[in-house]
Amino acid sequence: MSIDMEQFKITFVxxxxxxxxxxxxxxxxxxxxxxDAEAIDNIFRAAHSIKGGxxxxxxxxxxxxxxxxxxxxxxxxxxxxxxxxxxxxxxLSSVDxxxxxxxxxxxxxAIDQGRIEEVKAGLDKMLGSEQESEPASTENNExxxxxxxxxENGWRVIFKPFPGMLRTGNDVVRMxxxxxxxxxxxxxxxxxxxxxxxxxDPEEAYLNWxxxxxxxxxxxxxxEIFEWVxxxxxxxILPLADGxxxxxxxxxxxxxxxxxNQPVDLQVANPPPERRAAEDRRQExxxxxxxxxxxxxxxxxxxxGIDKIDDLINMxxxxxxxxxxxxxxxxxxxxxxxxxLNDGLSELERNTRELQESVMRIRMLPxxxxxxxxxxxxxxxxxxxxxxxxxxxxxxxxxxDKTVMEKIGDPLVHLVRNSIDHxxxxxxxxxxxxKPETGVVNLNAYHQGGNIIIxxxxxxxxxxxxxxxxxxxxxxxxxxxxxxxxxKVYELLFEPGFSTADVVSxxxxxxxxxxxxxxxxxxxxxxxxxKSVPGEGSTFTIxxxxxxxxxxGQLVRVGDNTYIIPLVSIVESLLVDQKNVNEIAGKAEVYQxxxxxxxxxxxxxxFDVEPDRxxxxxxxxxxxxxxxxxxxxxVDELLGQQQVVIKSLETNFRRVEGLSGATIxxxxxxxxxxxxxxxxxxxxxxxxxxxxxxxAA
Amino acid sequence: MDAAQNIAHEIQHDLESDGxxxxxxxxxxxxxxxxxxxxxEIKGWxxxxxxxxxxxYIRGVINLRGTIVPIIDLRRRFQxxxxxxxxxxxxxxLRVDDPDGGKSRVMGLVVDAVSDVYNVPxxxxxxxxxxxxxxxxxxxxxxxxxxxxxxxMLDIDRLLNADELSVVAKIA
Numbered sequence: 105m106s107i108d109m110e111q112f113k114i115t116f117v118x119x120x121x122x123x124x125x126x127x128x129x130x131x132x133x134x135x136x137x138x139x140d141a142e143a144i145d146n147i148f149r150a151a152h153s154i155k156g157g158x159x160x161x162x163x164x165x166x167x168x169x170x171x172x173x174x175x176x177x178x179x180x181x182x183x184x185x186x187x188x189x190x191x192x193x194x195x196l197s198s199v200d201x202x203x204x205x206x207x208x209x210x211x212x213x214a215i216d217q218g219r220i221e222e223v224k225a226g227l228d229k230m231l232g233s234e235q236e237s238e239p240a241s242t243e244n245n246e247x248x249x250x251x252x253x254x255x256e257n258g259w260r261v262i263f264k265p266f267p268g269m270l271r272t273g274n275d276v277v278r279m280x281x282x283x284x285x286x287x288x289x290x291x292x293x294x295x296x297x298x299x300x301x302x303x304x305d306p307e308e309a310y311l312n313w314x315x316x317x318x319x320x321x322x323x324x325x326x327x328e329i330f331e332w333v334x335x336x337x338x339x340x341i342l343p344l345a346d347g348x349x350x351x352x353x354x355x356x357x358x359x360x361x362x363x364x365n366q367p368v369d370l371q372v373a374n375p376p377p378e379r380r381a382a383e384d385r386r387q388e389x390x391x392x393x394x395x396x397x398x399x400x401x402x403x404x405x406x407x408x409g410i411d412k413i414d415d416l417i418n419m420x421x422x423x424x425x426x427x428x429x430x431x432x433x434x435x436x437x438x439x440x441x442x443x444x445l446n447d448g449l450s451e452l453e454r455n456t457r458e459l460q461e462s463v464m465r466i467r468m469l470p471x472x473x474x475x476x477x478x479x480x481x482x483x484x485x486x487x488x489x490x491x492x493x494x495x496x497x498x499x500x501x502x503x504x505d506k507t508v509m510e511k512i513g514d515p516l517v518h519l520v521r522n523s524i525d526h527x528x529x530x531x532x533x534x535x536x537x538x539k540p541e542t543g544v545v546n547l548n549a550y551h552q553g554g555n556i557i558i559x560x561x562x563x564x565x566x567x568x569x570x571x572x573x574x575x576x577x578x579x580x581x582x583x584x585x586x587x588x589x590x591x592k593v594y595e596l597l598f599e600p601g602f603s604t605a606d607v608v609s610x611x612x613x614x615x616x617x618x619x620x621x622x623x624x625x626x627x628x629x630x631x632x633x634x635k636s637v638p639g640e641g642s643t644f645t646i647x648x649x650x651x652x653x654x655x656x657g658q659l660v661r662v663g664d665n666t667y668i669i670p671l672v673s674i675v676e677s678l679l680v681d682q683k684n685v686n687e688i689a690g691k692a693e694v695y696q697x698x699x700x701x702x703x704x705x706x707x708x709x710x711f712d713v714e715p716d717r718x719x720x721x722x723x724x725x726x727x728x729x730x731x732x733x734x735x736x737x738x739v740d741e742l743l744g745q746q747q748v749v750i751k752s753l754e755t756n757f758r759r760v761e762g763l764s765g766a767t768i769x770x771x772x773x774x775x776x777x778x779x780x781x782x783x784x785x786x787x788x789x790x791x792x793x794x795x796x797x798x799x800a801a
Numbered sequence: 802m803d804a805a806q807n808i809a810h811e812i813q814h815d816l817e818s819d820g821x822x823x824x825x826x827x828x829x830x831x832x833x834x835x836x837x838x839x840x841x842e843i844k845g846w847x848x849x850x851x852x853x854x855x856x857x858y859i860r861g862v863i864n865l866r867g868t869i870v871p872i873i874d875l876r877r878r879f880q881x882x883x884x885x886x887x888x889x890x891x892x893x894x895l896r897v898d899d900p901d902g903g904k905s906r907v908m909g910l911v912v913d914a915v916s917d918v919y920n921v922p923x924x925x926x927x928x929x930x931x932x933x934x935x936x937x938x939x940x941x942x943x944x945x946x947x948x949x950x951x952x953x954m955l956d957i958d959r960l961l962n963a964d965e966l967s968v969v970a971k972i973a
Contacts, residue, residue, distance in 0.1 A: 547966065
């Protein structure tokens, strides 16, 4: 019987990661001294499932590690131990360790054993210190969590499976392998009840075993391995020390059993755990970054609420009804039934649109998935930077396409870090400025039109206008005496190589500059703005499209070619009035639209195709805005508006400047989707030669 | 008995000479071969949607059952004289693997006509001589003589590597 364990393992890993997230968020909400029973139960449950799963999948390290965590949690749960700040930090580091071990196992990387040992030693120390300081509770521990003291050095296990045991899918070999991992393993088989071959039923268990396991092992560990077969066998677990002649206690070293109390002096030389944890995390963050990039693209899954699925099923049902109705109609059709045909077709259109919408909804996740990592980050960073920071979040339920969510994670992290590093001042400075000691970072998300808006607000010092300007002048980005409006100054922050560290503080970010943040957001078809009031704080506003898969488009024709211009970037369309056209230096054409001057972009020139006409007279100008810059695109004809499914050109080809993708029209042909910002950029580069273009690309 | 032996021989022969199967096609009178396992389908020439600002040999993209597939004119890629597309003109749709382990891509090659499928025994493919800078043999896997015809075996991963395409596009 071979079952592909891999598929279960993937689920296990996903569930474990979710469990770890739960543990983390519950821990962060926890305050020293007040152990909320429900919260502890939550953590305990998560730890327990991870342990069980890990053992099933042969991840002994994780199972053992989690077991220690669980033991400690059990004590807390039973009220034998108070939850201290130290314990919370230790649990948080354990969460990190387990997460790291899981990802190491998934990506086949080496684990940082040192760090794990360290955390484990901390856990063991905490368990141990409890036992030392409160001898009375030692016994308690034993009865509650089934931890024996270390005086025995092994166990004798008498294991007699009932004949039907193997039918339940239990594998003796696997169990023995796990036992062997615990310590020195010896099994004597008793084959007395084995029938002659001819009478043997290959699915029955005939053998029984006497197993000796040497090493300092918990009884609980052994019984856990037999947990699934308890009802299908006779099982006795006896300590070896019970006058057993075989017992030779000396020299049994046991490397596999990591359960025992480690020498605690390991820790003395180390910095206090709180700081260490923060530092570790920082290093870990730095380390993780490249590792994640190197890992092959993984197939991810998505969890969908049952109500969304039910909706879909309903809609498919309606679609089937409409289809059969149309089918009947087509069977014997005459002109008297045209009206019913039209009804049917409009029904079909409604079904299709609703179906499309609900399928899209499946990809939508609440943005809390992206926000969830921040409480932890703020907690760690504020401890590290000695700042008092409160994180508030609103609009976590705002839904966003999963793809967008995945890509917005890193830019968000960077912006929040920036707010903490550079925005919020130290408690002393805040006091001096007459503000409360605790700074507030607020994350807010909401829908606006076809976009989702994410705001990151801090009540810190605000951006230093003069310093940024001085830096920009020094770098030659701005002329010395140039007057810049406020927003333009803040936009300088997003210039490549514009070091934010020099501007405000010396604490560096994750090595991702603000220019990368902006580029990432723009690659998603969004934008980012800054507002800041000196002394009162700054707000970074990210605007993102809800989904990357579908877009409302305006179809335009240039010569034989059909292009799609995203509706969101179209301001208006107009007929060219020749008297509003001006030519600058005989090259650049501008169009005066009310109080604005727009550069005229001849789409046929940018895309190098043959148009119907080249003259501007009575030409059609589509006024577009991309990346904050306006332009008028000259096209031959406006065809119509429709929703199009975006297909990537990169899948089989590569990125093409000026295009954001392609789509398939009703007649099966491919139409290209115009990247408005790219086209505006291209039209400018044309005058300056292609070298610039390479740099820009 | 003889017949049976013959068949056995033939099977034996087939098994031994198995090697790889190659699909060959004609381009300007020469026969070129590609690994048949990479060929997804062969279809007639149909109109494409041209992509702006790309090299001339990229004719455009087509809709292949919902996927956007770029079409490359091999004559123009090799800087051969362009010809009118006729009824024999076909597009060979291929899977192109990224040597760096990235995702594989699907691309179409416009060629004059398809020719045949050959079993090419291992060892029958000889390395192409070095022509210096006259001909770039980077994308030639080797040469083989099959039934008295010389076939140029193409390394399509090198030939159609999108990175190379994009570099060319930038210089152009």
